[in-house]
């Protein structure tokens with residue numbers, strides 16, 4: 512069978528941030544259930560920035576098999592783990608420290624390597640290899656879920672507009688020392704990792720994201736970093752936005768429901784487009 516094109520993005524918009532937080536928690540638990548049923552564990556990658564605060568709905572959720580979670584970071588700032596810029600620290604404060612995921616299943620950067628970016632990113636890549644390479648014949652890790660943010664300039668992870676890392680096709684984890692957003696030294700997942708995931712989900716809130724969300728979803732041809740997140744089939748990409756962030760976006764929304772396959776994502780996008788047309 513010829514390779515299938517990537518599924519269209521599924522766009523959920525919520526009246527307010529608390530509905531987004533609840534729905535996101537529900538979505539993550541369903542992704543967990545699907546992963547554990549099929550593969551016996553749940554591999555999740557987290558971003559920093561505004562995402563961690565939107566994960567607080569997971570604390571106190573029923574039916575979560577925390578002992579089966581393996582957590583990585585999509586990108587990390589090259590600072591100690593207790594530094595205020597650390598993405599681990601942000602996720603830990605908002606969510607991780609409140610749930611019983613075994614600490615050895617939360618994969619952080621090696622703080623003894625902060626002075627050597629090559630070694631630091633290699634060591635993080637090795638942590639991915641140790642978990643994914645054993646049973647996975649694929650060339651890249653396949654995450655069950657990657658949770659992403661969108662910066663006001665359209666960046667995601669530490670993949671910035673116009674940066675040479677947008678063209679990386681080989682490494683799983685790369686480093687940069689010229690991030691336009693401080694701190695300048697970071698490591699980041701590359702597109703081959705992101706675009707091999709079963710599911711990627713962007714989580715966007717607040718008025719300051721309105722223009723960029725419109726640009727990414729309505730004008731993907733500009734190739735901004737977030738628009739390049741299109742996981743290969745059977746992978747899926749979701750957008751969770753609150754009403755304030757979604758205000759200027761034309762791309763049609765789908766009512767929040769679990770979408771489990773590429774075929775369901777195509778159907779949801781078709782129905783959303785038709786509903787939008789008949790409402791005009």
Ligand SMILES: O=C1O[C@H](COP(=O)(O)O)[C@@H](O)[C@H](O)[C@H]1O
Pocket residue numbers: 558559560561562585586587588598659660661662663666667668669692
């Ligand atoms: O620097 C970063 O920024 C992005 C976006 O952050 P946000 O605060 O605008 O949501 C984030 O996803 C990434 O992990 C982080 O390192």
